[in-house]
Amino acid sequence: MGYLMWYSWTSKEAFDEWHSEAKALLNMPLTGYNAETGEQVNQGMTTDYTQAIVVTETDVRAWVESNLAPTKLGLPSEAPPQQIDFTP
């Protein structure tokens, strides 16, 4: 298991290409299971590995494990800026 950290890609397309490869490696989408019975259920599907944050058209960031699908992985990055509702 790699380190969880922020990475950036130069476009949403580049991120999507990496994410598709990562999801295929993880056999996603994944079915949900009821925590009590362990039975497969028709809710709570896990469809994605991570979520892209589009800062600009050329700066797309996501929180990922550092060793997943490394050939198309972006570059280590700072966390994306946040939309702040209120400040102290």
Place this chain on the structure above:
Amino acid sequence: MRQNNIIGGIINPLHLTPVLWIDFSDSTTVTLNGSTISQVNDKSASGLNFTQAVALNQPSYQSAVQNGLNVARFDGSTDRLTRGSSDLARNVGGLTIYAIRKWSSSPTAARNIVAVSNNNVIQVRALLFGGFVSNKMGAGGRRLDANSFGSVAASSNIGTTSFDLDTAVFDYTNSDLYLYTKDVLEASTTTYQTSGSTSNTAAAGAAIGSQPNGLTQYFQGDIGELLVYHSAHDADTRQRVWDYLRTKWAI
């Protein structure tokens, strides 16, 4: 879903008609992706389920953590459960939020336990959170969509060694806001926003463990149970809910 929450003479929270009841101790309401939570179902009649379809954003499901009960554990990085539009806190004169939680570290910036947006998913209508004032619990939001954010902060520091019970009472009709930990009044104001009801607009989103848009203010710690009511609970009603939660969670 289990309906076995009548303990001795203590109420079942459904008798007080919650608009949201999230109970991580009831594993029949939890859907897992391996050991992480992809959905938790609302036990109230509202059916306001919360989901997380992104693997890295799913809180983990922890067994027998407090009084033998299961909880959701949020990592403080990106974990949260969210939902879309609802009538939570819409056109109401009062709102009461109860939460069973344990922080795993003292928050020095705002981190949310539960947040309901107004008509803009970036803005909160009602919020129970910590760290807005460093290492203090807080409650706040907006009565009207056009209002500025307002809040109160607890006088005591947040502890990280044990579970606790928070209660936020938004009495919009009288422009009052009260925040309790266990049964101790930690903060209050009689000039919260202006008097009236909340905006008659749908809440664009809601979240457990983050802002309603899911993109910031991530909670770090465990959540056991959340109850939300569309009224400002008086002392007697609060005591009934506190008895239920404190007995169940041994707090």
